[in-house]
Amino acid sequence: MSSQRDDATRPAAAGPPGVTAGTRGPAPGAQAHRAPEAGRSFWGGVELLWELETETQRPRRRTGTALDREQIVREAIRIADTDGLDAVTMRRVAQQLGTGAMSLYRHVPDKDALVALMVDTVIGDMIGESPLPPQVALPPGLTWREGLRLIAESNWQTCREHRWYPEATIAQPPLTPNGLAGLEAALSLFDGYDLAVTEKMMFVTAVHQTVLHAALNLLLEERSRARFQVDDAEVFAGASAFLGKMAASGRYPRVTELISRIGQEPQDAGAERDWILAGVDLILDGIAARLAQHDARKP
Amino acid sequence: MSSQRDDATRPAAAGPPGVTAGTRGPAPGAQAHRAPEAGRSFWGGVELLWELETETQRPRRRTGTALDREQIVREAIRIADTDGLDAVTMRRVAQQLGTGAMSLYRHVPDKDALVALMVDTVIGDMIGESPLPPQVALPPGLTWREGLRLIAESNWQTCREHRWYPEATIAQPPLTPNGLAGLEAALSLFDGYDLAVTEKMMFVTAVHQTVLHAALNLLLEERSRARFQVDDAEVFAGASAFLGKMAASGRYPRVTELISRIGQEPQDAGAERDWILAGVDLILDGIAARLAQHDARKP
């Protein structure tokens, strides 16, 4: 996506005030001359996920199909994992599967839905895919702090495993079975506290956003770093000229220090993890302060 | 989205075994026959902004040009304000300006750069466009808490004034003169504290991200709300069926409560502002806790 637009919220958490998600216009490069959008996907193809759940009862598939939704989504994920989210193209996915692009549309309403399905699948993997129990992934007996931290860590792991994940989910809050299951589990951490649901939601969201953003920023950084190595020296010269000019201007002493500090540190994978976890702890401290302020503990 | 991956296709070695259709010849992407990518934009056309600063000294324009960068950017902003970021198209901008699409490329390297310029311009307006002084927009004598809150508020205002702003800036951090000036000012709030720059940075970005995300979520919500009103009842039915199914499943009691709670509240503009400011305060509490922990205050 390069494309262009995408938005915000996460697996275990949804948007703050309103929970609704949006579908972008027709599509970045698509057409919109069709007024009614009859069978148009509503929330990023989310309802499709829900159909699925009840649909298993009916003998849906009448014939041995060579293609099915799961397969398509898995392939799309594989492509995104190796070549980035932008490489996920209807044609590319189809080609990889040995079929035509339009065949995919028998199983997926549109591309936004496909991305939503990718996100939901990844969340499902992360959460453990437990079928029915409302209490999903969290071991029992955790404090809210331990629980949220654990969620943050597994989110982070997912972000690193599927680099496209932040980009995809930030754009479209996953109001999908797995996404909501994660949110539900996170909210349950505050069951013992007498707070408005919306406030609990705020806590969960804050943590989630922090992780996703950190991952997203890291992704962007990696991209430009990759560019450095591949591209010709001319680009590099332009970049360093830019940095040099900034430092030379003397108008940004603190920023300059920041950049040089970042540049000189090793930045191994462990450091990254520690860094984002530090950010999470910042939020957790805020929550603790807020709880102490309310101090309306029950049990 | 989006679209910075035009060259992503370079790793296109990933072509499936033999099936790859045409286009593999010269290069996967659009233009690749031009090896060096001579004037290619590096960080979203950022260096272009920096050129500008020193370039004013030279008598750049030799003739009375009908078009200039400022004008283009302003027009793009106007379009985005009224019709959304997706409506900002090279053709559209040009048309509005009464010229051809390609004329814009005399003043802007590519579309990503145009968006970067839009963001920088908006930040400039927010920050006050003070020319040289390093200390930009903040009145003196503020505590870090007051200062960060003030920044959060003005960011929020900008987000509401230019709904496309979060979308545009989240993907591509504004390493532009105005963007860095804002960051510099924010960092200066912690001048009196003996902390690592990176830690100060973490504080500032945490606040910033919270605001941007809240705005982004709100934008998504508004989009789908608009859709409700315009679209046919069929879509609405699908949506409520989705919500109903979710509630009926009984697997998401907390989420269900959350949604119903949100649905019944009035949600005026003031409430939105209060909501995001509450989120900001959460972060601020976290920062306060962290500072107290370090408690290395100087004067």
Place this chain on the structure above:
DNA sequence: CCTCCAGTGCGTACGATGTACCCTATGAGT
């Protein structure tokens, strides 16, 4: 005066993308 020429404006065209529309094959139900 005319001749250059850097630089602007802009039309044309290409490659890529999402997907509407239409046609064919298949196999379950009658």
Place this chain on the structure above:
DNA sequence: ACTCATAGGGTACATCGTACGCACTGGAGG
């Protein structure tokens, strides 16, 4: 065996960013 809903897939189009090249402009040098 016949019907027909469904899966698979080809073709075509609208739209986008933008490479390329030509036409025009107005000052500098002869």
